[in-house]
Amino acid sequence: MARQAQAWCLGGAAAWLAxxxxxxxxxxxxxxxATGLAWWxxxxxxxxxxxxxxxxGDGRPRPRLGSADAITLARFWLVPAARATARSPAGFPLxxxxxGISDWLDGAVARRDGRTRLGRDLDTTADLAFLTAVAFAGRSAGxxxxxxxxxxxxxxxVGVGISLTAVFGRERRPAFRARPWGGALRFGGLVTCACGAExxxxxxLGAGSVMPPRSTAPDLSPA
Structure with a gap:
């Protein structure tokens, strides 16, 4: 698995240089x-x-990273591209x-192939990193x-605060995830803003932001 991860990351670095x-x-x-390679x-x-x-959820290790993990890593790859494309009329919305498509797709693939603790946490972190990068880059570019x-x-x-409270207050991983429709509304709102319909x-974006999270399967909730 370590060699697989190394190969994927070398491929990502080559893609950034391209x-x-x-x-x-x-x-x-x-x-x-330099910026993209440092992030990667x-x-x-x-x-x-x-x-x-x-x-x-059964505690058995997986021999390889899955397709859902690859899709999530692709969203990580897009993080520095947010600033790089922020002033592009078509590039930034795309x-x-x-x-957003990768966020939906990795969830669908994970449900098909079976979720892992790694995939769960990678997905959450990728969402936070990508949306934060888009927000700051888009704001800076107007x-x-x-x-x-x-x-x-x-x-x-609020999401980070709830997670930290659950982890340090209850000594377990919070068993909740963002609702798919909430994510779709947030991504859709950002695309709409980037296209000029602020x-x-x-x-x-407001509708997606106030949508509460949903519970997840308890077998993946322990830390």
Whole structure:
């Protein structure tokens, strides 16, 4: 599994360098090799440290990383691309849409193949990293209005606070996940804002941000 993770991460680094090369000469795309490679190295290290969590609800370790893990890692790969594409009229909305599709797809594949503790935590972390990167990049580029930005920040702050309280207060992993429709509304709101419809996008983002989480299977809730 460690070799598989290494191969995936080397492939991601090569893909980032290829994206940097393809973006040369296009003023609206600002891909920086060092930034993306540094981020990808951090993701690689995080994955390597947590490979022992690749086990199902029955506690049995999985021999390999799954397709859902690969899709989630692709969303991690998109994180530095948020800033790189923030001033691109078409690139930024497409990037957000790609992140949203990957969020739906990795969940569907994980349900089909069986969830793991590693996949659960990677998915949550990827969502937080990607949406935060999009929010800050979009706000800096004037693509996401201040109300929408604040809604997303508050949503994330509340989610992190609940998770920390559950982990340190009850000594167990919180058994809840964001509802799929909530995620779809948040991603849709960000895409709508990035396309210039700031009012409608903010309303969609607000609707997705107030949607409460749902409980998850108890066999994956312990730390």
């Amino acid at each position: 994206a940097c090369t393809a973006a040369r000469g296009r003023e609206e795309l600002v891909f920086r090799p 190295l951090a993701v690689w290290q995080m994955l390597d440290w947590h490979l022992g969590m690749a086990e199902g 990037l957000i849409a790609a992140g 693509r996401i209005p201040e109300p929408a930005f604040r809604l997303l920040v508050v949503r994330h702050a 009012g409608a996008g903010t309303w969609l």
